[in-house]
Amino acid sequence: MEPLTKESTQYKRCMELLPLLIDEQATSEDLDFFLKHSVNWPEVQDCYKKEKAFREAIIAKLGIMPAPEELLESIRQHVVRA
Amino acid sequence: MSENQEPSNHPENQETSEEENVRQRYTEREKVEIFDNEFLPQIDSMYNFAYRLTYDEDDAKDLVQETYLKAFRFIDSFQRGTNAKAWLFRILKNSFINDFRKKSKEPSKVDYQEVETYYNSEDVDASITSDLRIDAVQDMIGDEVSNALNALAVDFRTVIILCDLEGFTYEEMAKILDIPIGTVRSRLHRARNLLKEKLRSYADSMGYPDKD
16 A cells, blocks of 8 residues: 555644644544554654653653642641631 | 633632633532532642742742632632632632742743744644653653753743643643643643753763663
């Protein structure tokens, strides 16, 4: 089968979906479409994999800091007074 | 996403639609239930957001406490069972801008010219990514990544926190930040690339290879 060009609707749709997938804002149908059609453009798939890995690395490194224990009690006291 | 916003008489929110002005009339008992069951469970996320905005533990605690007090005071403008987290984040963000950010000698300024035009550009594939070796990030410790994030202007830092750490949707972020969804998307893209640039500079200084 002849490879699709970058003028194709599939390419344009893949490029529209790329930032949505990176930001985890896309639907599962969008992801399926992207995975199915982006095989025609390895650089697009490579970009997706790198961006996804970067996002996951940042999330893993930053994490969520728990609030100090005394903060909850302090808020409760202030609200009771209010 | 909740349609709730802070009330129109709230000092930090002068522009609200009629729909947004719908107020509930909760009993004292209901208020406490909402506060305990819907607001307080968000305290870790709230503190995390506040800390990453202020970069100071005491300021973060003050900001979270102030946010919860405002939330309780204006609880009648919150619709029970809707998105409490987004509602609280919006109050916290406004409190930060109006109270805490003013204390800064040099408030962060962002040149949005380049950012806002990103999604109007047809050259999306060329600008979609700024390359960075992921291994270099994985070799870093959390504090190093945290410092790089904190080196970004607060508006860029905020979208990364809201999207990547807190998992808000574009629509929720747009409402929290009072900006269009397109701006959220372009700002997020630019923020990630700026963060990569910071991390690449750090990786270079530490002798990590920065390219595949």
